[in-house]
Amino acid sequence: MSTLKSDLNLASPDDIYNLIVDAHKSLSREQSEKLNAALVLLLANHVGDEAVIRAAVAAARKSLSA
Amino acid sequence: MATYTYPRYAYVPPPELVLKPGGPQTAPVLIVGAGLVGLTLALDLALKGIPVTVLDEDDTVSIGSRSICQAKRTLEIWHRLGVADRMVAKGVTWDQGEVLLGDEPLYRFDLQPEPGHRFPAFINLQQYYCEQYLVERCIAEDKVDLRFLSKVVGVRPGDEYVEVDVQTPDGVYQIRGQWLVACDGVRSPVRTMLGLPYEGEVFDDQFLIADIRMTADLPNIRRYWFYPPFHPTDSVLLHRQADNVLRVDFQLGRDADAEEEKKPANIDRRLRMMFGPDARWEHEWSSVYKFSCRAMPRFVNGRVIFAGDAAHVVSPFGARGGNSGVEDADNLGWKLALLIEGRASASLLASYDKERGAAARENIRQSTRSTDFITPKFPAARLLRDAALSLARDFPFARAMVNSGRLSRPVAYAESPISSPDDIMATWDVAAPAPGMPLPDAPLLDATRGEVWLTEAVAGRFAVLSFAERASSLDGAMARAIVDMADDIPGFRPILITRDRSGAPDGWTTVIDKSGLAARRCDARDGTTYLVRPDQYVAARARRLHDSWVLAALKRATS
Numbered sequence: 001m002s003t004l005k006s007d008l009n010l011a012s013p014d015d016i017y018n019l020i021v022d023a024h025k026s027l028s029r030e031q032s033e034k035l036n037a038a039l040v041l042l043l044a045n046h047v048g049d050e051a052v053i054r055a056a057v058a059a060a061r062k063s064l065s066a
Numbered sequence: 067m068a069t070y071t072y073p074r075y076a077y078v079p080p081p082e083l084v085l086k087p088g089g090p091q092t093a094p095v096l097i098v099g100a101g102l103v104g105l106t107l108a109l110d111l112a113l114k115g116i117p118v119t120v121l122d123e124d125d126t127v128s129i130g131s132r133s134i135c136q137a138k139r140t141l142e143i144w145h146r147l148g149v150a151d152r153m154v155a156k157g158v159t160w161d162q163g164e165v166l167l168g169d170e171p172l173y174r175f176d177l178q179p180e181p182g183h184r185f186p187a188f189i190n191l192q193q194y195y196c197e198q199y200l201v202e203r204c205i206a207e208d209k210v211d212l213r214f215l216s217k218v219v220g221v222r223p224g225d226e227y228v229e230v231d232v233q234t235p236d237g238v239y240q241i242r243g244q245w246l247v248a249c250d251g252v253r254s255p256v257r258t259m260l261g262l263p264y265e266g267e268v269f270d271d272q273f274l275i276a277d278i279r280m281t282a283d284l285p286n287i288r289r290y291w292f293y294p295p296f297h298p299t300d301s302v303l304l305h306r307q308a309d310n311v312l313r314v315d316f317q318l319g320r321d322a323d324a325e326e327e328k329k330p331a332n333i334d335r336r337l338r339m340m341f342g343p344d345a346r347w348e349h350e351w352s353s354v355y356k357f358s359c360r361a362m363p364r365f366v367n368g369r370v371i372f373a374g375d376a377a378h379v380v381s382p383f384g385a386r387g388g389n390s391g392v393e394d395a396d397n398l399g400w401k402l403a404l405l406i407e408g409r410a411s412a413s414l415l416a417s418y419d420k421e422r423g424a425a426a427r428e429n430i431r432q433s434t435r436s437t438d439f440i441t442p443k444f445p446a447a448r449l450l451r452d453a454a455l456s457l458a459r460d461f462p463f464a465r466a467m468v469n470s471g472r473l474s475r476p477v478a479y480a481e482s483p484i485s486s487p488d489d490i491m492a493t494w495d496v497a498a499p500a501p502g503m504p505l506p507d508a509p510l511l512d513a514t515r516g517e518v519w520l521t522e523a524v525a526g527r528f529a530v531l532s533f534a535e536r537a538s539s540l541d542g543a544m545a546r547a548i549v550d551m552a553d554d555i556p557g558f559r560p561i562l563i564t565r566d567r568s569g570a571p572d573g574w575t576t577v578i579d580k581s582g583l584a585a586r587r588c589d590a591r592d593g594t595t596y597l598v599r600p601d602q603y604v605a606a607r608a609r610r611l612h613d614s615w616v617l618a619a620l621k622r623a624t625s
């Protein structure tokens with residue numbers, strides 16, 4: 001079991017960030033929401049670790065009130 | 067209905083109103099409700115020698131087909147009561163399910179991939195047939211006093227007995243039970259009269275359930291469509307039942323007008339889209355439902371005990387309603403019988419509450435999740451549900467998330483007060499039945515009876531089950547000690563499972579495990595011993611046969 005990484009874990013963060021943003025280009029709001037939902041499930045399965053996913057869910061919820 | 071004529075069972079004026087005895091009679095067990103659960107319990111008790119009186123307000127079986135999917139565990143229980151073979155012969159056997167998106171199959175699941183079981187994962191048989199066969203079996207049983215047109219209209223619990231008022235065509239009379247078991251269904255008048263809580267969640271989505279008679283060349287599998295072309299807004303479930311009857315279940319959403327939807331012309335329009343212009347059918351029965359998941363916080367309330375829908379109700383995705391009710395009866399029967407025979411302490415009933423309470427919570431958890439998947443409650447829930455569905459075409463992991471119902475399996479009693487923990491030094495295969503789990507099935511050979519099944523060999527009473535590759539290798543002194551012990555415990559049976567019966571100990575029933583499946587499924591080695599409860603659940607297991615261990619485990623399992 002590992003913990004949710006909060007320090008940088010990507011070799012080129014700008015690339016990854018733009019990759020995800022670009023995926024939404026020219027999508028309607030509805031399509032974007034669908035894309036995000038599929039992405040979340042794919043990544044969650046890849047991560048596989050329940051504790052990490054729980055921590056990510058909590059962190060994402062917390063970011064809403066920031 | 068076209069295929070089924072409802073039986074009318076005879077109402078017999080009760081002795082209380084005919085002979086007018088001095089005061090109310092006291093039955094050891096009074097059961098309110100002759101549905102799947104009350105009938106199962108009545109038979110189980112009667113076969114254990116306990117007289118029961120069953121009161122039902124009706125004089126026939128379940129009106130309309132409600133339950134259709136009868137699970138393997140339920141069939142094992144009904145087999146012990148002598149009715150399962152008739153049901154299997156009449157019903158439609160199935161092990162597999164298919165989930166589709168649009169008209170494209172997403173995946174199939176197999177509930178019983180390995181052979182070597184007495185019963186299939188499921189049969190589909192209409193509830194009215196199941197009840198009819200149970201009623202006929204009850205009528206043939208002297209110890210069951212089954213009273214129709216006998217409606218319970220008053221309940222007075224006491225310290226020594228429970229008294230009820232029974233309304234009949236000839237008037238009202240009183241009868242008492244040392245124990246009263248309320249199997250009177252989801253609206254349970256007994257529960258209501260006693261003002262006991264029944265809490266949970268009601269789902270807003272409506273479902274149209276249509277049973278139709280149609281000769282169609284369909285496979286014996288359960289099929290679930292999300293967004294099918296013939297019902298593009300929602301989902302549809304299709305099952306085959308006996309008598310060429312199909313069960314079609316259309317999800318209608320929250321806002322549907324139930325009265326409109328029930329009109330035959332509207333049902334026909336939906337069916338026409340599903341089955342095409344050439345199909346012909348007759349209506350058997352139809353209804354529009356909303357589902358709920360609710361349970362009582364406690365099933366045992368003094369001398370009044372609740373079982374089946376009266377105690378808990380789930381949505382039908384997963385077929386956990388009737389099946390879990392039959393498991394309640396199975397769990398309660400032997401405990402009540404031992405109590406009444408004075409061979410167990412009253413605290414044994416606490417284990418019913420604990421074990422079946424945990425099972426109800428697990429069934430509710432599972433069926434709530436299925437219902438939430440099928441009827442997403444808010445926009446993001448639908449978004450994620452639909453994402454899982456579309457990913458499921460290409461990604462196996464997403465197929466595992468698609469939840470069209472997780473089908474009924476017996477729940478393990480992980481924290482049962484009457485299970486004995488494993489020896490901390492012993493190691494067991496994770497698939498082997500731990501204490502609190504039902505014994506698996508396996509084919510065996512008996513010298514006198516020929517083919518028998520493991521679940522048949524241990525049915526009904528406590529059993530010690532020992533394994534030895536060669537019968538002669540069983541510890542002789544221990545084998546004798548167990549036989550001496552068994553003499554003091556009615557019905558207690560020592561059973562030896564072996565490959566070579568020569569030199570088998572006296573007083574033991576020896577059965578041959580030719581295929582080796584029993585030993586494999588129980589992760590057995592020479593000397594491995596299970597103590598099995600009358601409901602075929604494992605109470606304790608050990609790597610070595612020892613009489614004092616058996617005695618201690620037996621004591622714990624009955625207190």
Ligand SMILES: Cc1cc2nc3c(=O)[nH]c(=O)nc-3n(C[C@H](O)[C@H](O)[C@H](O)COP(=O)(O)OP(=O)(O)OC[C@H]3O[C@@H](n4cnc5c(N)ncnc54)[C@H](O)[C@@H]3O)c2cc1C
Pocket residue numbers: 098099100101102103104121122123124128131132133134135136193216217218219249250251252254255256275355373374375376382385386387388389390391
């Ligand atoms: C559409 C649908 C589909 C379902 N499909 C399945 C399925 O596939 N598999 C499954 O396992 N379950 C299924 N179920 C659930 C199943 O039908 C119930 O769980 C089951 O009937 C419960 O049995 P019971 O004996 O507890 O109660 P009931 O069957 O409701 O029986 C209660 C009995 O009590 C009697 N009674 C009531 N009040 C009184 C009174 N005052 N005095 C005397 N008698 C009284 C009634 O006459 C009745 O006979 C389904 C349910 C529905 C609605």
